[in-house]
Amino acid sequence: MPEGGKYRKERLDRGIKARSDTLYVLASWKDLCYLLLPRVVPLGLLFILPVVLHGSYWEKVLFYSCIFGLLSLSWDLMAAVGLVSLGQALFFGAGAYMAGALNHYLGWPIFLSIPAGTLGGAAFCTILLVLVVRLRGVYFSIVTLILPLLFAHLIETLEILEGTHGLLSLSPYPSGWLAIYLAIVGLVVVLFGFRKLLDEDFGMILRGIKDDDRVIMAAGVNVYWYKAQAIFLAGAVGSFAGALMTHYYQFVGRSVLALDYTILPLAAVVMGGTGSFAGAVLGSFILVPLSEALRAMGGLRMALYGLILISALAALPEGIFHYLERKYHQFERMVKI
Amino acid sequence: MSQEVLLKVQKLTKVFGGIMAVCDLELEVRRGEFLGIIGPNGSGKTTLINLITGFVKPTSGKVLYRGQDITGKQPYRIACLGIARTFQMARTLQRLPAFKNIIVPLCSPRVTKFRGGKYGERDDVAIDILDDLGFERDSFVPYKMAGSLPHGYLKRLDLARCIALRPDLLILDELFSGMAMSEVAATLPMLEKFHREGLTIIMVEHRLRELFRVADRVMVMNFGQKIADGSPQEVMEQEQVQRAYLGTEVED
Numbered sequence: 083m084p085e086g087g088k089y090r091k092e093r094l095d096r097g098i099k100a101r102s103d104t105l106y107v108l109a110s111w112k113d114l115c116y117l118l119l120p121r122v123v124p125l126g127l128l129f130i131l132p133v134v135l136h137g138s139y140w141e142k143v144l145f146y147s148c149i150f151g152l153l154s155l156s157w158d159l160m161a162a163v164g165l166v167s168l169g170q171a172l173f174f175g176a177g178a179y180m181a182g183a184l185n186h187y188l189g190w191p192i193f194l195s196i197p198a199g200t201l202g203g204a205a206f207c208t209i210l211l212v213l214v215v216r217l218r219g220v221y222f223s224i225v226t227l228i229l230p231l232l233f234a235h236l237i238e239t240l241e242i243l244e245g246t247h248g249l250l251s252l253s254p255y256p257s258g259w260l261a262i263y264l265a266i267v268g269l270v271v272v273l274f275g276f277r278k279l280l281d282e283d284f285g286m287i288l289r290g291i292k293d294d295d296r297v298i299m300a301a302g303v304n305v306y307w308y309k310a311q312a313i314f315l316a317g318a319v320g321s322f323a324g325a326l327m328t329h330y331y332q333f334v335g336r337s338v339l340a341l342d343y344t345i346l347p348l349a350a351v352v353m354g355g356t357g358s359f360a361g362a363v364l365g366s367f368i369l370v371p372l373s374e375a376l377r378a379m380g381g382l383r384m385a386l387y388g389l390i391l392i393s394a395l396a397a398l399p400e401g402i403f404h405y406l407e408r409k410y411h412q413f414e415r416m417v418k419i
Numbered sequence: 420m421s422q423e424v425l426l427k428v429q430k431l432t433k434v435f436g437g438i439m440a441v442c443d444l445e446l447e448v449r450r451g452e453f454l455g456i457i458g459p460n461g462s463g464k465t466t467l468i469n470l471i472t473g474f475v476k477p478t479s480g481k482v483l484y485r486g487q488d489i490t491g492k493q494p495y496r497i498a499c500l501g502i503a504r505t506f507q508m509a510r511t512l513q514r515l516p517a518f519k520n521i522i523v524p525l526c527s528p529r530v531t532k533f534r535g536g537k538y539g540e541r542d543d544v545a546i547d548i549l550d551d552l553g554f555e556r557d558s559f560v561p562y563k564m565a566g567s568l569p570h571g572y573l574k575r576l577d578l579a580r581c582i583a584l585r586p587d588l589l590i591l592d593e594l595f596s597g598m599a600m601s602e603v604a605a606t607l608p609m610l611e612k613f614h615r616e617g618l619t620i621i622m623v624e625h626r627l628r629e630l631f632r633v634a635d636r637v638m639v640m641n642f643g644q645k646i647a648d649g650s651p652q653e654v655m656e657q658e659q660v661q662r663a664y665l666g667t668e669v670e671d
Binding site for chain 2: 283284286287289290292293294296297298299300301302303304305
């Protein structure tokens with residue numbers, strides 16, 4: 083020990099947490115900063131960024147980051163129940179087409195078509211996936227991988243929903259502020275909502291299903307009903323992202339069912355860290371801007387992007403968020419003895 | 420013990436490929452009875468439990484519970500009717516704290532119907548149940564991740580999950596296997612207490628000394644069939660049982 087044992091290292095969060103995770107004891111403004119800064123600063127930044135970036139190209143990137151953040155959250159909730167989805171594009175496409183069709187054919191205004199797209203898309207996905215909810219592991223994943231591709235082909239060959247042309251000239255947002263803040267508020271609400279949900283008794287059962295669904299059955303709880311509810315929630319969040327994007331583009335076509343909307347959220351969650359939801363958002367806010375920043379590289383863009391992704395996964399397999407969280411809890415200060 | 424038949428198994432058969440795991444089995448359990456089931460490895464004891472609790476669908480035959488046909492029903496429906504079972508290889512929710520394991524049965528429709536589904540005190544109920552089974556409430560044990568607990572605790576956690584369901588029929592699949600002597604000695608009086616309070620128990624067990632102390636009746640299985648049925652003393656005196664268990668003597 084340095085300096086003859088006059089000082090010793092002490093972990094900050096030992097003193098602050100009084101036996102439980104929800105009760106804190108603060109002794110100084112430093113404790114308060116330790117507790118609040120990592121929570122308040124990212125949130126504050128998120129709400130200020132649209133003002134800072136207003137009118138620039140990066141405002142769009144911020145919007146995309148939120149959209150992919152929502153899709154990643156949706157993926158992470160499914161994964162928390164043990165359902166590994168390879169088809170977030172299904173959720174995204176269902177919401178996008180539902181909102182787009184209601185606006186295009188029935189002339190529903192934007193403040194009706196987005197909620198209707200969210201709930202309708204969620205209901206559509208839930209009905210489809212409940213049929214295969216008994217499948218486990220990779221078998222379920224394969225079905226989710228096929229479904230969006232199936233619908234893309236159906237739309238193309240049967241020429242439903244205007245086929246390859248897509249639905250054009252949908253209502254725009256009354257103002258750019260509305261679009262971006264809708265996405266940000268949605269993201270924050272879903273992030274904290276999901277985190278809270280998994281700590282409730284309901285969430286305990288969802289987490290239990292991932293551990294061992296036979297235990298849940300033996301305890302008299304209907305596993306399939308809980309899985310269906312989780313799929314509906316994840317579907318609603320994915321569809322909400324799709325509906326937001328549709329009106330942002332003022333267009334919806336087969337591209338919303340493309341693999342991009344499956345792969346990128348998955349990569350974001352794996353990079354950010356699974357199971358915490360915060361990791362999903364963090365991953366999206368790294369990967370989406372990164373892919374935009376690399377546009378200058380031209381042809382090398384995808385190769386470089388892949389390289390960065392692989393090195394991040396190899397260096398931090400637990401995910402960036404879990405790494406930061408661990409370091410945060412290990413944060414020490416010198417205490418005089 | 421009343422005369423009411425709680426569980427009735429009729430001509431139950433399960434074939435896995437070419438193997439008859441359970442073959443034309445007949446069984447009656449009366450309310451309040453403590454039935455032991457013994458038999459050599461592979462004699463179909465666990466399959467019988469899986470058939471009764473719906474985890475495996477029978478090839479033929481019927482399972483009646485309180486006169487109601489429950490053959491091939493979903494496991495969670497059977498659990499909600501009041502049949503709780505433990506697993507041979509203690510199954511628990513490894514990534515949840517031990518007491519959160521007990522939240523799951525407390526959320527089942529069977530229990531919320533009893534208690535009006537009030538939220539907030541479930542944690543207390545869970546800790547109470549665990550405390551009774553030797554998870555001291557003031558220690559850190561109930562709050563530890565189930566995955567980090569020793570085997571004996573996992574077995575009792577499995578049992579606690581069943582007790583939380585307020586079952587009428589409790590089926591224990593080798594509860595004592597892998598438990599320390601002291602843990603067995605602590606758990607056995609609990610089972611006796613539940614039995615005195617009117618719980619019907621079926622216990623599959625290899626530890627015969629402990630089983631014979633508590634069981635009213637013992638059924639012996641071999642090759643999926645019942646080879647003996649009666650009080651512990653009666654059963655062990657039968658030559659067929661001794662042969663199945665100890666093998667035949669080698670003549671010099």
